Amino acid sequence: MAEEFRLRSVAVAVYAPATLFGLAEGSMLPVVALSAIDRGATTSVAALISALIGIGSLVTNIPAGVLATRVGERKSMLLAAAVSVAGLVLCLLDLGTGSWPLVVYGAGVLLIGAASAVYSLARQSYLTESVPLHMRARALSTLGGTMRVGVFVGPFLGAAAMQVWGPPGAYYLSLVAVLAAGAVVYRVPDLETTAEVRAAAASITTWGMVKQQWRVYATLGAGILLLSGIRQTRQTVVPLWAAHLGLSPTASSVIYGFAGAIDALVFYPAGKVMDRYGRRWVAVPCAFMLGVSFVLMPLTHGALLLSVVAMVMGFGNGIGSGIIMTLGADVSPSIGRPTHIGIWNELADVGSGLGPLLLAAVTALAGLGPGIVVSGFVGFGAAAALWTWIPRTVRRVRRVPATE
Incomplete structure (x- = not known):
C-alpha cells in the first residue's frame, strides 16, 4: 500500500502534466510545416522550420541541466511552461494574416523545442528523486508511456479543434494544454534539500x-x-x-x-x-x-x-x-x-x-x-x-x- 500511495501522491503529479505536454506537442506537430507554407515558406524552408523543435531541444539539453541544478526541478518545469506559452503566442501572431515575418513563427517553434527539453529533463529528475529505487523503472516507463498517449491523442484533438477554429485551432489546443500542465506543476511540492546539498549542487559544472x-x-x-x-x-x-x-x-x-x-x-x-x-x-x-x-x-x-x-x-x-x-x-x-x-x-x-x-x-x-x-x-x-x-x-x- 505504501508503494501505491507514493505513486499516486507524487508520481501522478508528474504524469498528468507530462500527458498534457505530450498532447500539446502532438496537436501542433502535424501542422508546423503546413503553417510555415501558409506564411509563404518554400517546402525546404518549411522542413527547416519543422526541424527547429529538435534543434531547440538539442541546444538546450545541457543548459536545462544547469538550470534545474541551480533553481530546482519544479521551478524549471514552471519556466518551461511559460516559455512554451510564449512560443505558442509567437506561432499564433500572424496565423491567417501573413502580417508578421516568417522568422517570428520560426522563433516560436524554436522556443517550444527549447521548453520541451527543459521540461523533459526537470520532470525526469523530479520523478527519479521522488520514487523509491525498487519502483524507478516502472515510474519512468510509465512517464514515457503517458507522453506517448498525449502525442498519440494530440493530432486527433488538434484536427477537431481546427474544424471549429480553423488552422489556429491546433495551437489554441496546445496553449490550453500547456497552461493546464503549468497549473498542475504549480501545485507539485518542491523537493526537500539541505543547505549543504544546495551549495554542492551550485558548484557543479x-x-x-x-x-x-x-x-x-x-x-x-x-x-x-x-x-x-x-x-x-x-x-x-x-x-x-x-x-x-x-x-x-x-x-x-x-x-x-x-x-x-x-x-x-x-x-x-x-x-x-x-x-x-x-x-x-x-x-x-x-x-x-x-x-x-x-x-x-x-x-x-x-x-x-x-x-x-x-x-x-x-x-x-x-x-x-x-x-x-x-x-x-x-x-x-x-x-x-x-x-x-x-x-x-x-x-x-x-x-x-x-x-x-x-x-x-x-x-x-x-x-x-x-x-x-x-x-x-x-x-x-x-x-x-x-x-x-x-x-x-x-x-x-x-x-x-x-x-x-
Whole structure:
C-alpha cells in the first residue's frame, strides 16, 4: 500500500502534466510545416522550420541541466511552461494574416523545442528523486508511456479543434494544454534539500560532470546513442517501405497505427520486469528486436507481412519505454543529477539526429533496402553495448518532496 500511495501522491503529479505536454506537442506537430507554407515558406524552408523543435531541444539539453541544478526541478518545469506559452503566442501572431515575418513563427517553434527539453529533463529528475529505487523503472516507463498517449491523442484533438477554429485551432489546443500542465506543476511540492546539498549542487559544472562521468558517457552512453538512433529511424522506415511497395497512404497509416498501438500497450509490464529482474532483461531485447525488425523489413512484399514486422518493431520499441531515462537515473550522481541528465539527454538527441542521416546516406548510395538493413545493425550494436555496460547493481541517495 505504501508503494501505491507514493505513486499516486507524487508520481501522478508528474504524469498528468507530462500527458498534457505530450498532447500539446502532438496537436501542433502535424501542422508546423503546413503553417510555415501558409506564411509563404518554400517546402525546404518549411522542413527547416519543422526541424527547429529538435534543434531547440538539442541546444538546450545541457543548459536545462544547469538550470534545474541551480533553481530546482519544479521551478524549471514552471519556466518551461511559460516559455512554451510564449512560443505558442509567437506561432499564433500572424496565423491567417501573413502580417508578421516568417522568422517570428520560426522563433516560436524554436522556443517550444527549447521548453520541451527543459521540461523533459526537470520532470525526469523530479520523478527519479521522488520514487523509491525498487519502483524507478516502472515510474519512468510509465512517464514515457503517458507522453506517448498525449502525442498519440494530440493530432486527433488538434484536427477537431481546427474544424471549429480553423488552422489556429491546433495551437489554441496546445496553449490550453500547456497552461493546464503549468497549473498542475504549480501545485507539485518542491523537493526537500539541505543547505549543504544546495551549495554542492551550485558548484557543479557541465565540464566537471563530464570529467567525473566520462567513462559512463563513453561506454553506456554510446549504447544509448545507438539505441536512440534506431528508435528515431523506425518512425521513417515503415512509411518509406510501404511507399516502396506501392501501398496507399491510408494503408501505410493503418500499419503505422497498429505498430503504435502495440508500442503503447506494453510500457508498464516492461517497467515491472526491469524493476524485478534488472535493466538488461528489457534494454537488450528492445534493441535486438528493433534490429531484427529492420533486417526483416526489406524481405516483406505486401501489407500483411509488413504489418507483422511493424508490430514486432512496435513491441520492441514499446518495451523500451523509459529505458533511456531509467539508465540515465541509475548512473547519475546524487549531487548534480540534473546536470548529468542534461548531458545524457544530449547523447540521446545526437543519436536521434544521426540515425535518420545514416538511413538517408546509405539509401542514397545503395538503395532503400540496404539502408534499412544497415540501420538494423545499429540496433544490434546497441544491444551489444547495453549488454556489456549496463550496471549490475544500482545505488542511490534519495531526496523526498518537502510535504511527504
